[in-house]
Amino acid sequence: MGKTKFLIPILAIAGFLGLSSIFVVDEREKALVLQFGQIRSVKEEPGMSFKIPFIQEVVRYDDRILSLDTDTIEVTPSDDRRLVVDAFARFRIADVVQFRQAVGVGGLRVAEDRLSSILNAQIREVLGADQVTSDTILSEDRRELMRRIQAAAQRSAAGLGLDVIDVRLKQTNLPEQNLEATFARMRAEREREAADEIARGNEAAQRVRALADRTVTETLSDAERQAQVIRGEADAERNAIFAEAFGADPEFFAFYRSLEAYEKSLKGSNSSMVMTPDSEFFDYLRSGTAPE
Template sequence: MRKLAYVLPALVILIALGLSSIFIVDPRYKALVLQFGAVVKTVEKPGLYFKLPFVQSVVYYDGRIRGLSTPPLEVTPSDDRRLVVDAFARWKITNLVAFREATGAVGIPLAEKRLQDTLIDAIRGVLGQVPSNAVLSDDRTPLMNQIRDVARQKAAKSLGIDVIDVRLTRTDLPDQNLSATYARMKAEREREAADEIARGKEAAQTIRATADRTALELTSAAQKKADVIRGQADAKRNAVYAAAFGKDPEFFAFTRSLRTYEEALKGSNTTIVMTPDNEFFDYLNTDRGQASAGRTPAPGTKAPVPMPMPMPATSSGGAAQQSAAPKP
């Protein structure tokens, strides 16, 4: 029983010593074995490892890729236009010893703060050498790669970490400049719209003038053609009339007189003042005809046939009356 009393405590102590000398490294982490604060061993591969119990300690660090965002900051490109920029970086620990020396017991929080300052310096240094148009353009990959390279070089030396990638997540004008910029953009768009409207009106006026000229030319050509056709028709009609009237001169004289009467006696208030023996009345006299006027028909012709036609009434206002018969 006395031996058993000594064996059990010894066994417990051995188990405790064995457990304290074993440590496991997770695949997501890396470890440093410290002895009295000094680094004696670096473990970067996962597995089961041993250390001196109660003398050595193990510090674990996240070996995965981490992200870090920068706060919005104002930068001044080479054309002196202020911009508000923020970025996002991905990084991981590559040198555990340098990282431990740079951050001490604080570890990752201090590393992120120092890395953020490094990124801000790199962003201002790179973007300050280019115009604002290059920063505001869609293709900012060369600028982001340049910022990454600058930050990577500084972070590797001072912190023992690798900056994998840097992305500019925001590149805007300051709020106080947005209104002026929008007003200028609006004025430019309005000017472009006015130019387009003016060009459209000019084109419409040109098309309208061309159409009017074409219509006038077509109308003139049609009128000319119509006049030619009308002239040809009149000539043909006159030829037909001449041929018809040549066969009977008396009938020609009769129809010409009738046409004259039709033109002269239009309207209801026509007044004609002339002597009764005027030849105008040759075909209006109902009882004498040509003989009453003292004229004889030409040889080989017949005397015109009297055509009884009523005389129009006298016009109002005291005008002279028309005479339908010769004086007695």
């Protein structure tokens, strides 16, 4: 009974010490075994491991891809148009030993602060470089600029044991105080372009109207010329017919011409004529025979 009374506490202490010496590394993390603050072993593979209870401790770090949103900063490209920029990065802890040595007990919080400073510095350096304008940042070249920021940040973050996988620019806007001026300039440019388009349209319309007027004038002139030719040919043919008729029967031709003269002179209400009675004009009215 006396031995049992001492055995149970001993077994309990042994069990506690045994459980305290066992730890499990998850597949989503890496672990360091520290002894009095010094790194004794690195556990990067998932599974169960052992440590010395009370003397050694286990520090765990996330092995997944992490994200970081940077603070909004202002950058000035080479065309001196300031832009408000913020970004986010994807990174992971590549070397836990180097990471521990770089950030100490501050862990991920300190690492994020230092990585944010690195990203902001690289964003300013890349976007403020020569030949980089605000139009370049807002164009398809933006992808190449982000790649350059990521590569530069990767080199700087390597000393922290971090691997910067990707960097993306979330927003690239003008500062609030510059927006109204920019909008006014954009409106003025659009109004100028509209005025230019209207002027070019009016010029084109004038050319079309002038061409149409010239075409109408040429068409009318050609039609008048053709009409004059046709009328001339008709008059010539009529005269030829009259001449042929006069040559065939001069007396009938004279009679026909007299009738035409009567019709024209006595047309409408004009039925009064003042002439001498022996005028040749009335030869066909005084008798039924033609004049000698």
